[in-house]
Amino acid sequence: MTKPRRPTLAVWKFASCDGCQLTLLDCEEELLAVAGAVEIARFLEATRAVRPGPYDISLVEGSITTAADRDRIQAVRRESGLLVAIGACAAGGGIQALRNRASLAELTAAVYARPDYLDTLAESTPIAEHVPVDYELRGCPIAKGQLLEVITALLAGRQPVLPPHSVCHDCKLAGQVCVMVAQGIPCLGPLTQAGCGALCPGFQRGCYGCFGPMEQPNRPALDHWLRALGVGTAAAGRLDGRFDPRLQALAEDTGD
Amino acid sequence: MAQVQGVALNDNQDPDTRRLVITRDGLAVLLNALRRHGYRLIGPRLGDGAIQFTDIDGVDDLPQGWTAVQEAGHYRLQRRADAALFGYAVGPHSLKRYLHPPRLRLWRMHRDAMQGCSSDSGADPGGDPGGDAETSDRDPQTTAPAGPFAFVGVRPCELRALAIQDRVLLGGQQIDPHYQARRAGCFIVAVACGSPGGTCFCQSMQAGPGLRDGFDLGLTELDTDPTDPPQGQRLLLAIGSARGRALLTEIPHRPATAAEIAQGERVVARAADAMGRHLDGDGLRERLLAVLEHPYWDQVGARCLGCTNCTLVCPTCFCTSVEDHTDLTGQYAERTRRWDSCFTGDFSYIHGGSVRQHRAARYRQWLLHKLATWHDQFGSPGCVGCGRCITWCPVGIDLSAEAAALAAAAASQPGLPTAPPADPSPAPTSAPQPAAMPARRHE
Known part of the structure; x- marks a missing residue:
């Protein structure tokens, strides 16, 4: 054979x-x-x-x-x-x-x-x-x-498992504490697609969006909240999604 | 200790109304005794800026002298003036993490050249209820060595959530054997809530802040003066089960004085007055079901990130999805169950697309299930007022405020048809209403 x-x-x-x-x-x-x-x-x-x-x-x-x-x-x-x-x-x-x-x-x-x-x-x-x-x-x-x-x-011959949900989803599966809620660290996890295992939040850092946009990212909502917190918009500093320009393009897009 | 592990789920047939007092040292003995009897201790512990609910070794791991300030989208640890052991409201984790774990291998299969295929449940051969979670070095909390769980510091809202999970996962025609195995042996040391958080509303949901039942041992921590030494903490103790009473024989304790009992009642009464949130549950189901098409849902949908945090921190959300994995040799396959959420597109995906395309529809599904259709499906609300979904929403969406706004909208539109009242005692085997179907996909 x-x-x-x-x-x-x-x-x-x-x-x-x-x-x-x-x-x-x-x-x-x-x-x-x-x-x-x-x-x-x-x-x-x-x-x-x-x-x-x-x-x-x-x-x-x-x-x-x-x-x-x-x-x-x-x-x-x-x-x-x-x-x-x-x-x-x-x-x-x-x-x-x-x-x-x-x-x-x-x-x-x-x-x-x-x-x-x-x-x-x-x-x-x-x-x-x-x-x-x-x-x-x-x-x-x-x-x-x-x-x-x-x-x-x-x-x-099967479909790969590549969920398009947010980094937050995997962060919670891993049992990690939200760095944004508990420490005020700006984090792009809610906008970013999972797949990394929520690596950066697991090391007490905010997600910087290198996995690009999740399925329906709502960046205006996150920007609004971050402005209210006084940490600027997601477009500020390392949070501008520079690793995946598709996150930058979302400033006015509610993804819905 | 056979009498500890062999007791059935609701071992509350023989209430013991005595009120006893233990000290911090007594609590230390209690926790050590649980470990000695083979329990895996899960309790509150400081870590990564929060009071987590995780493996503890003993009383020294408790967050003594700490609390947390909680508001919508906001959680900060803070020192207390006193040395309270349990002076905080619930953190990000719930019992769900251990009894209905985030990832669970359901079965695995090996291909054998001589014998064809062999499969097994994937569970630890020792029958250990803690050992069948997927092996993952990023998720130590579900893979740590086993033993039945002893949960320490369980709040009344958490006990209510446990009762709801029992109803959902054990109370119908289909029972979840994984939950059943993990639930059956667990020992619960509950603690009445003396320091509600800014997002708490268990009082509104009639879940707390005092203890009623559902525990093996129930504690109420008495106030101390900030000048008292940390060893001076005293806790009222109630016996909730035969195994609780059996364990108590190993713990130094004394009867409570009338003054101490009154002091414990004051702690709970003060907590009831200190709830950070309120939700008027009167007729809420009918009012919410009357505004299914209200534009307010779109307003919430515009703020919602669709990130799924609310559902994953919720102690009663139970939805899962199933994933299949294979290896490079083609000789091995496994099926894994993981937490899913009604806020993802895949969750309601059927032929042709997702049933709920927009976040407004997903938020409506979730809120209505929690506060309205859960009644029809399981005979109670699916919300216990723990406030986690409010605290841990990254943009502070407030379930209590959204529900109140929608209920007010219903009141201002008297012409709208109202929903028929829920059957107060639906048969455990009745089929769920289509609108309330939580879509446990692929199962």
Whole structure:
């Protein structure tokens, strides 16, 4: 009896820091099992050896920021069975999308000695603005548990469990005390999608929204409350949702 | 100690009306005795800016001399002038966390090349009611070693919530065996409320602040002078069950004086006058059901975050969802139950979409279930007046104020049809009303 062919997995990088694909190596205990369950056909962070496509599963990290990448994502899509966008950059545009709110010429002049060397698009955009995306893993970086959940679900032919509810929901499941109510720490948990296990509130910090908007975020309501508390709006400081620009876009949107 | 663990759920057939007094040292002996008898002690303890309800080792872990200021969307620990052991109102956690845990593995299955599949309940082989929660290093409270629970510092509102959970999870045709196993062996040391919080309204819901029944041992902490030493705390003690009486043989105690009994009554009377909130329950069900389409629901929906905090801190909300997980080898699968909430879209998702698309509809579902349709379904309100949903709402939405506003709206629209009165004693096996169906999905 021949063993069934293992699904092939490819990892692709666009504008990103590599932290999300590093999560695959971070699986450590499960890494051998992953390698046993899928054929890792293209993963440059692990090996230069690349098997030719097409690939059954593509993990796509990073946002689209150059004309070359805009073309390359089309090729990746053509070579991929299931395309999974991984991380805040791929899902929402990432921290580099801060430039979407400013003048590109002014920014590049402020940052680079020779901005004329740059060949870049005016905006950083998520993968789904360019090609159809089958699943989206949120976070900066993604959660290892969610990555394994998607891989095991695809192997078993079931839907992955990726609830779109708020970080608060998982914070309460974990039995953590609300940092905003009990300590007055501004927290984006009520607006942000779960998946991290409510990591930051568990360490007495406010959620900064790296998992992007939950299913129906009501940012005006949270802004109103934070203003009344005298801690400014969710747009102030680290609470501006800079890791996922989709949270920034919600200022006037009640999400309902 | 067979007589401690072998007693049935409501062991209150033999009320003992004696009033006794124990000291802080006596309480220490009591807690140690519970541990010695194999109980897992769960009680109040300071942590992460709140009085949590979590594992404790003994009397030294109690938040002596602390209280918490509570308002809508606001909770702050504060030092008390005296050395009260139980001088605070309920915190973010309730008994639900232990008896109806946030995550529970229902079963698991292994594929075996030789024998096909084998499955089991996922429960600890020792039959331990505390050991079948999902293993997760982020959730130590439900995975700590087992033993039947001894809950210490249970408030009257919490006892009422427990009675409601008993009705919901054990009182119908379908019983929840997980809740039943955890509930059956637990020992309850209740404490009358002497310091209600700013969001408390148990008096309105006739759930507190004094103790009636539903406990094994019931305490009322007597006032002390701020200059008294911390060891000087005295607590009135009432016996609520045979196992409570049995345990008392190991605890130093003495009869209460008439003055101490009167002092205990004053503590409770003072608490009744100090409720931070009020909810007029008179005809509330009918008034709320008369304003189903009132625009006020949209007003609340505009403020609501849909974050689910209110439902998860509520000691009576019991809804769950079920998730399936597999592993990388394809040789293992498990089914997990977790708390869910009527404030998520997935909760009411059926073919074609979510039944309740907007937060206004979800808030209406929740508030009406708590205060109106719960009567039809379970013969009581689903609210105990603990105030948690008010305190722990990140934007301070106040159930008591919203209900009052809606009831007032009903009063100002006399032309609206009113709901028929609820059957005061619905048969335990009657099917729930469709409007009140709490949608325990996939079960």
